[in-house]
Structure formats: structure tokens, C-alpha cells
Amino acid sequence: MKKLEGKIAVITGGSSGIGLATAKRFVEEGAHVVITGRREKELKEAAAFITRNVTTVVGNVSRLEDLDRLYAVVKEKHGHIDILFANAGAGTVAPLAVATEAHFDQTFDVNVKGLFFTVQKALPLFNDGGSIILNSSVSNVLGLPGFSAYAASKAAVRNFARAWTLELKDRKIRVNVMSPGAIDTPALATTTGLTAEQAEQAVAQFTTQIPMGRRGMPEEIAAAVAFLASDESSYITGMDLAVDGGMAQV
Amino acid sequence: MTRLNGKTAVITGGATGIGLAAAKRFIAEGAFVFIFGRRQEALDAAMAELGPNARAVKGSVADEADLDRLYAAAKAERGTLDIVFANAGVGSQLKLGEITAKHIDETFDTNVKGTIFTVQKALPLMGKGGSVILTGSSAGTTGAPGFTAYSASKAAVRNLARTWAEDLKGTGIRVNVLSPGATATELAKEALGEEGQKAYGAMTPLQRMADPAEIAAAAAFLASSDSSFMTASEVAVDGGLAQL
Numbered sequence: 001m002k003k004l005e006g007k008i009a010v011i012t013g014g015s016s017g018i019g020l021a022t023a024k025r026f027v028e029e030g031a032h033v034v035i036t037g038r039r040e041k042e043l044k045e046a047a048a049f050i051t052r053n054v055t056t057v058v059g060n061v062s063r064l065e066d067l068d069r070l071y072a073v074v075k076e077k078h079g080h081i082d083i084l085f086a087n088a089g090a091g092t093v094a095p096l097a098v099a100t101e102a103h104f105d106q107t108f109d110v111n112v113k114g115l116f117f118t119v120q121k122a123l124p125l126f127n128d129g130g131s132i133i134l135n136s137s138v139s140n141v142l143g144l145p146g147f148s149a150y151a152a153s154k155a156a157v158r159n160f161a162r163a164w165t166l167e168l169k170d171r172k173i174r175v176n177v178m179s180p181g182a183i184d185t186p187a188l189a190t191t192t193g194l195t196a197e198q199a200e201q202a203v204a205q206f207t208t209q210i211p212m213g214r215r216g217m218p219e220e221i222a223a224a225v226a227f228l229a230s231d232e233s234s235y236i237t238g239m240d241l242a243v244d245g246g247m248a249q250v
Numbered sequence: 251m252t253r254l255n256g257k258t259a260v261i262t263g264g265a266t267g268i269g270l271a272a273a274k275r276f277i278a279e280g281a282f283v284f285i286f287g288r289r290q291e292a293l294d295a296a297m298a299e300l301g302p303n304a305r306a307v308k309g310s311v312a313d314e315a316d317l318d319r320l321y322a323a324a325k326a327e328r329g330t331l332d333i334v335f336a337n338a339g340v341g342s343q344l345k346l347g348e349i350t351a352k353h354i355d356e357t358f359d360t361n362v363k364g365t366i367f368t369v370q371k372a373l374p375l376m377g378k379g380g381s382v383i384l385t386g387s388s389a390g391t392t393g394a395p396g397f398t399a400y401s402a403s404k405a406a407v408r409n410l411a412r413t414w415a416e417d418l419k420g421t422g423i424r425v426n427v428l429s430p431g432a433t434a435t436e437l438a439k440e441a442l443g444e445e446g447q448k449a450y451g452a453m454t455p456l457q458r459m460a461d462p463a464e465i466a467a468a469a470a471f472l473a474s475s476d477s478s479f480m481t482a483s484e485v486a487v488d489g490g491l492a493q494l
Contacts, residue, residue, distance in 0.1 A: 161493075162493065162494045165455050165490050165493070165494060166455055166494065169455045169456065169457065169490075172456075174456075181479075211415040211416055211418075211419050211481055211482060212415075212419075212424075212479065212481055213419060213420065216479035217479070220478050220479035221479070223475075223476040223477070223478070224471075224476065224477065224479075224480070226476070227468075227471045227476060227477075231467075232467040232468070232470075232471060233467070233468065233471075233487075234464050234467070235431075235456065235460040235461075235464035235465070235468075235487050235488070235489050236468065236485070236486065236487050236488075236489075237455055237456060237489060237490040237493070238455060238490035238493035238494050239485070239486050239488075239490070239493050240493075241483070241485065242480070242483045243477075243479050243480050243483070244479070244480075244483070245479050245480075245481060246415040246416075246481040246482035246483070249411075249412060249415065249481070249482030249483055249484075250412040250413075250415055250416055250482050
């Protein structure tokens with residue numbers, strides 16, 4: 001059965017990792033997806049990987065004019081939105097003692113402000129009865145050295161879902177949080193600022209903390225996001241779904 | 251939709267309500283299901299609805315000998331088990347000041363001890379790819395008048411999954427908690443009446459009680475490989491009741 005037949009879904013940060021795997025899964029479930037990302041080349045490659053029912057819009061969620069352009073494209077192409085996966089995020093490593101203002105601002109601009117306006121600007125196009133999924137992280141309840149700004153920004157995201165569940169209840173729009181644990185994506189190596197050796201050490205350390213004894217695959221997060229996006233989760237709202245191999249649960 | 255093709259599931263408290271809805275859903279997704287319950291009449295009625303891919307075993311999760319019979323039946327016919335939905339539970343209300351030892355014992359015998367032995371006795375039949383689902387409750391994280399024993403027992407159930415994720419490390423068996431909120435089972439509808447159902451529904455952001463099929467859909471997600479990276483997690487299917 002196709003759980004998302006004919007649905008229109010927007011996915012920010014859709015060109016790699018969790019966002020890309022989710023876009024592919026949504027299309028397999030029958031949806032049309034509009035994906036955004038900052039780099040045109042990667043977006044084009046993502047669209048080729050997804051193969052069909054995909055539209056790309058280059059943009060940065062922390063820039064409001066980019067979001068306006070995104071939703072203008074969605075409006076023109078589809079007229080409405082059923083599902084929003086606000087997934088774009090940033091997280092560089094910076095210990096408290098040496099973190100710069102730029103590091104703090106960049107983290108909160110993308111993860112908090114960017115996500116806030118990603119949702120706000122989607123609302124006029126949203127169908128009543130739709131589903132919004134906010135990508136947080138199990139770091140929203142964990143302490144990880146060097147990740148304080150990131151973890152705090154993800155805790156903010158978790159809490160957005162609480163107020164928005166109430167604000168959007170009359171429109172029957174459900175709002176839930178996805179909290180992945182350590183996932184095998186390119187982000188750890190490419191965006192955190194870690195060297196290859198440091199990234200490898202981080203993976204080894206994560207793995208010892210995960211009851212399932214391994215990192216997750218982006219496709220495993222995508223399967224859970226598809227659940228939250230579909231009517232299969234019709235009585236679930238305001239919830240934080242941890243998909244972390246047990247990392248933050250025990 | 252055949253995510254559970256060829257799988258064998260045990261569902262305790264499977265003759266009515268959430269358990270029965272899950273049995274229907276699992277079978278619709280391709281599974282073979284053993285339902286376990288205390289009342290023969292309810293089991294018979296359920297079997298009439300479930301069709302050829304179901305078996306019924308009469309018994310109580312609070313009785314170890316009954317559980318042994320359940321798993322002997324599953325082993326004899328299917329050999330192995332893939333899914334255990336430890337769903338049987340009881341809950342009556344007594345306010346602090348009126349609580350009796352018998353009330354505590356009855357609640358914990360079924361909800362906690364019964365859940366522990368339901369899972370422990372299933373393990374010899376389970377292996378890699380197995381999924382254990384424990385029925386918690388939104389009461390496990392909230393307070394409500396008269397729910398001392400029930401709430402505490404469901405908080406205990408939620409915590410069982412934490413230890414078991416560690417105890418089951420390396421086995422490939424996952425264990426998660428499914429925590430329903432106010433659910434409009436036949437029993438609840440009868441007990442609450444129209445007004446009561448409205449009042450319970452009004453407490454949730456979704457402004458209604460759950461249909462048992464909605465809880466069953468989440469159980470199917472946890473039973474299937476769609477939740478393959480989840481263990482020790484809690485999925486609250488409560489219309490937002492305990493999430494805000």
C-alpha cells in the first residue's frame with residue numbers, strides 16, 4: 001500500500017543524508033517532493049537519485065527571501081502542501097571555552113530561526129489535516145562535549161512542537177519531532193569541522209553508547225518520518241520520536 | 251501492505267480493545283497471530299473476526315503456567331516467534347487513603363510481573379529481527395486522581411524497556427513501549443458513555459479519543475522493520491495528551 005499517494009511534501013536539507021533518504025522514501029510511498037538545499041550541484045544529483053516526482057529549489061533556510069522563493073515554487077507547481085519535513089540543520093563542534101559568536105549565530109540561525117520560518121511560511125499553503133515533522137536530535141536531551149549550541153538549538157526545536165501542536169490543532173495539522181541518534185550520513189565528516197581521524201573516533205565512541213551496537217542508516221530515519229507523515233500516525237501529535245538505537249533511552 | 255509477511259506474533263490481552271485491533275492489523279499485514287486472554291467468550295468472538303491466521307489461548311499473564319501453555323502452543327505450531335505485543339493490563343481506581351494491598355497486588359501482578367514473564371518466557375522462541383512491544387500508557391508520565399497503582403505500574407513498564415534494551419544487546423531483538431492515551435475501546439465506550447468520551451477527548455489537542463485501529467497502526471510500525479533502529483523508545487499515541 002502506498003501511504004502517501006498524491007501527497008505534496010516539502011523537505012528542507014533534502015540533498016543528502018536523512019533529508020535525501022526521506023525524499024526517496026516519500027516518493028516510493030506515492031508523494032511528490034520539493035527539496036531544498038544550499039548547493040545546486042548536490043541538489044541536482046539528489047533529484048537524479050530520487051528519479052521522479054521531485055522538484056529542487058536552491059536556498060538556505062536561514063534566509064527568509066530564500067524561503068519565500070521556495071514556497072512560491074511550491075505554490076506555482078502544486079498549489080498546496082500536505083507534509084513538511086523541516087530537516088535542514090547545522091552543527092559544528094566548538095567547546096564552550098573557544099566557541100565564537102559566529103558559531104553560535106550560525107547554529108541558531110539555521111536550526112532555530114530557519115526552522116521557525118520554514119514552518120511559518122509554509123502555513124498559508126498547508127492543507128488542513130496535514131503533518132509537520134521537525135528534525136531535532138537525541139542531543140535535545142543529552143550532553144555532548146563540544147555540541148552545546150547544537151544540543152540547545154535542538155532542544156528549542158523539540159519545544160516548538162509543543163506550542164505549534166496547540167496553535168495548529170483547529171486546522172487538524174499534527175506536529176511531531178523526529179530525533180535521530182548517531183546516523184551514518186556525510187554530515188559528520190563534511191560539516192562538523194572534525195578531521196577524518198576525529199570523526200572516526202567519534203563514531204567509535206558513539207557506537208559504544210548505543211544499545212543496538214551500531215549507527216543508524218538514513219533509510220531507517222526515513223521509514224520513521226514516513227510513519228509520522230502518513231495517516232498511520234493519525235493520533236500522534238506533539239511527540240518526540242527517538243530513533244537512536246536506544247542511545248538516549250536507557 | 252505486507253510488512254509482516256510470514257511473521258508470527260503473540261498478543262496478550264488480544265481478545266478485545268487495542269489487542270484485538272492489533273491482531274486484525276498484524277494479520278492484514280501478513281502475520282500469523284496468537285491471541286491470549288482470560289475470557290473464553292471474548293476469545294471466541296475475536297476468533298470469529300480474525301479468521302484462519304489466528305489462534306486463541308486462554309489464560310492470564312499473571313499465571314506463569316498459563317504463559318507456558320501459550321508459548322508451548324506457539325512453538326508447536328510455528329516453531330519461532332517474531333513479535334510479542336505484551337499488551338494485557340488492568341486498571342481500577344482507588345484514591346490515596348483508600349488503597350488496599352489487594353488493589354496494588356492485582357495491578358502489579360498483571361501489568362508489571364505479567365509483562366516481565368510474558369517477555370522472559372517468549373525469548374527462547376525469538377531471535378534476530380524480533381520485536382517486543384510493551385503497552386505503557388500516558389498515565390505512566392502523568393498524574394490523574396485515583397490512578398496511583400495504575401500510573402506507577404505503567405511507569406514501571408516504560409522503564410522495563412530501558413533495562414531490556416541492554417539485556418538484549420547482541421540478540422537483534424528490539425524492545426519498545428507503545429503508550430496509548432484515552433482510547434475508545436468497546437469497554438471504554440461502555441464505561442464512559444457519550445458525555446464521558448467527549449470529556450476525555452476534550453483533554454487532548456486532537457479533541458477526541460483514539461480509535462483502537464490508530465493504536466494498532468503504531469503497533470504495526472513498531473513490529474515491522476520500519477522501526478529497525480528503534481529500541482528502548484516510547485511511542486506516545488495519545489493525541490498529544492502527555493506531550494505538551
